[in-house]
Amino acid sequence: MALASDSDILEQAEAWHRAGRGVAIATVVETWGSAPRPVGSHLVIDEEGHFLGSVSGGCVEGAVVSEAMDVIGSGTPRLLEFGVADETAWQVGLSCGGKIAVYVEKVVS
Amino acid sequence: MKAAFLQAMNSERAARRACVLVTDPVHGAQRLVLADGIAADPLHEEIETALRLGKSGMVEHDTGRYFLTVQAPPLRIVVVGAVHVSQALASIAHLLGHRVIVVDPRTAFASKERFPDADLLAQWPEEALPVVGIDRYTAFVALTHDPKIDDPGLMAALQSDCFYIGALGSRKTHAKRLERLASAGIDAERLGRIHAPIGLDIGAVSPAEIALSIMAEITAKQRKKPERPKGS
Numbered sequence: 155m156a157l158a159s160d161s162d163i164l165e166q167a168e169a170w171h172r173a174g175r176g177v178a179i180a181t182v183v184e185t186w187g188s189a190p191r192p193v194g195s196h197l198v199i200d201e202e203g204h205f206l207g208s209v210s211g212g213c214v215e216g217a218v219v220s221e222a223m224d225v226i227g228s229g230t231p232r233l234l235e236f237g238v239a240d241e242t243a244w245q246v247g248l249s250c251g252g253k254i255a256v257y258v259e260k261v262v263s
Numbered sequence: 264m265k266a267a268f269l270q271a272m273n274s275e276r277a278a279r280r281a282c283v284l285v286t287d288p289v290h291g292a293q294r295l296v297l298a299d300g301i302a303a304d305p306l307h308e309e310i311e312t313a314l315r316l317g318k319s320g321m322v323e324h325d326t327g328r329y330f331l332t333v334q335a336p337p338l339r340i341v342v343v344g345a346v347h348v349s350q351a352l353a354s355i356a357h358l359l360g361h362r363v364i365v366v367d368p369r370t371a372f373a374s375k376e377r378f379p380d381a382d383l384l385a386q387w388p389e390e391a392l393p394v395v396g397i398d399r400y401t402a403f404v405a406l407t408h409d410p411k412i413d414d415p416g417l418m419a420a421l422q423s424d425c426f427y428i429g430a431l432g433s434r435k436t437h438a439k440r441l442e443r444l445a446s447a448g449i450d451a452e453r454l455g456r457i458h459a460p461i462g463l464d465i466g467a468v469s470p471a472e473i474a475l476s477i478m479a480e481i482t483a484k485q486r487k488k489p490e491r492p493k494g495s
Contacts, residue, residue, distance in 0.1 A: 159360040161276055161337055168269050179264055183288055183330045184321050194319025194332060231291045257288045257330065259264050 160196050163207040167198040167261060176201035177261040178222035182209045183233070187252040201226050209256050210236070222258050231259040268295045272334055279398065283310050284332035306331075317485075336400045338485060339364065341425075342381075343388050343416035344407035345372035348431065351474035352404070353381040359478070366391045368412065388416035402427035402481045404461070408436075414443060421453045427484045429461040429477060 170177045180197040182189070190211035197207040197215060199222035209218055214236045225232055237253030268284060275282040275297065283296045285306060296304045304310060309322040310331060319333045338361050342349045345367035353363045357380035365381045366388050367373040373385040384391040397403060403420035405413040408431060420428045421444070432440065437459040444454055462476030463483065 159337075161273075161334075162360075164269060164276075165273050168266070168273050171266050171269065179269075181319075181330070181332065183286075192318075193321075231288075233288050255288075257286065259286075259291070261264050261266050261269055263266050 160194065160207065163196045163198050166206050167196075170198070170200050170204075171261045176226040178225045178258055179261060180209055180218050180222055180256050180258045182254055183257045184255040185252060186237075186254075189252040189254050191254075197222075199223070199226070210254065214254070214256070218256055218258065225258045225260050229260050229262065231257065233257050264293060268293065271295055271297070272332075276334055276336060279336040279396075279400065281314050281336065282334050283313065284334070285310075286330045286332065287327055288330050289328070336398070337362065338400055338402065340402045340404060340481065341366065341392070341395055341397060341420075343367065343403075343405045343413055344409075344431075345369065345374075345377065345383070346406050346408075347470040348473050348477075349381075349404075349406050350377055351471040352406075352477055353378050355471075355474055355478045357381075359482070364395055366395070366416065367407070388412065388419060392416060392419040397423035397425045399424045399426055401425040402484070403429070404477060404481075405430040406461075408432060410440065410443060414440070414447075417444060417457065418447065418449065421449055421456060427458065427481050428456050429458040429480065431461050431473075432459060434460060 167177050167179055178199045182191055182193050182195045185193055191208055195209055197205055197209045197218055199205045199219050203219055205219050208215060221232055221234055234256045272282060280298045282298060285296060286293045296310060301307050301310050306324055313320060313331045313333045314335060317335045319331055321328055321330050340356050340361055340363045342352060342363060342365045345365050349365055356363045363381040365373060365378055366384045368385060368387045370385045373383045397420055403425050405416050407413050413430060417430060441454055458480060462473060463479045465476050467473045467476040
């Protein structure tokens with residue numbers, strides 16, 4: 155089985171939008187240091203929290219999905235930054251020590 | 264993102280045309296630049312560079328910082344020869360998400376049972392390849408060992424701007440192949456594009472290992488910056 159590529163992910167985003175679901179696209183726009191997924195990687199999220207793709211090795215997807223639900227609600231895009239700041243950041247940070255910026259936007263008609 | 268942009272990005276990709284989405288991540292402004300609109304765009308230099316590298320990224324411009332979502336057509340692999348190595352190559356390429364097209368006029372070889380993950384064309388390369396269209400996002404591989412099938416395929420690939428050309432065979436076999444292609448009128452510079460013996464040197468023995476070495480060489484050609492000297 156082929157794993158979802160960034161292009162499959164955008165096709166899924168279009169299909170979800172066509173089906174009338176609220177959809178957000180999260181994109182890795184910048185990375186500093188060692189980052190698990192390259193710039194341009196996508197995660198698509200629907201209003202119920204279903205998601206496809208990745209923006210990290212699984213470290214920050216949870217946080218991005220919950221931010222995306224807000225973006226679907228408000229329609230206002232957000233630029234998020236994740237890095238390792240301290241011990242407590244581990245849950246929503248990158249254990250690899252890198253830093254990433256993720257742009258989250260709603261698909262609008 | 265406007266749904267119309269998303270839809271256009273998906274349809275441009277399906278049609279194997281490049282496009283770039285320009286986003287101002289601070290203000291949220293966005294535009295989609297199609298292949299024929301690049302020259303007229305204020306960011307045309309940055310867009311062309313990003314497309315050449317096939318890499319999305321942030322760019323600085325007098326008017327601000329923009330994120331370019333680069334959409335180059337998906338890589339595909341055209342394989343001449345529905346042989347044992349090709350079966351393994353089709354599986355590995357499928358895992359990596361690449362489309363594989365197998366061309367072999369011998370219908371006993373080019374069967375769906377043998378190639379569940381590939382598109383099959385039971386035709387001679389000279390008929391099939393003009394229809395397939397070998398473009399700069401295509402890797403071409405000749406694996407039959409039979410000059411009357413491999414050579415016409417190689418001729419077509421050498422006249423295209425595909426990013427990789429590989430041909431199976433020992434150094435001796437390849438030397439003979441180069442003589443034949445040269446006498447067919449192909450110049451030395453073009454002939455130099457053929458990777459032969461094919462694949463990265465990993466000591467491959469089995470068909471699956473040879474397929475792995477070919478796939479690795481194609482990936483290296485796709486991802487690595489060209490001509491990087493050792494140690495830099």
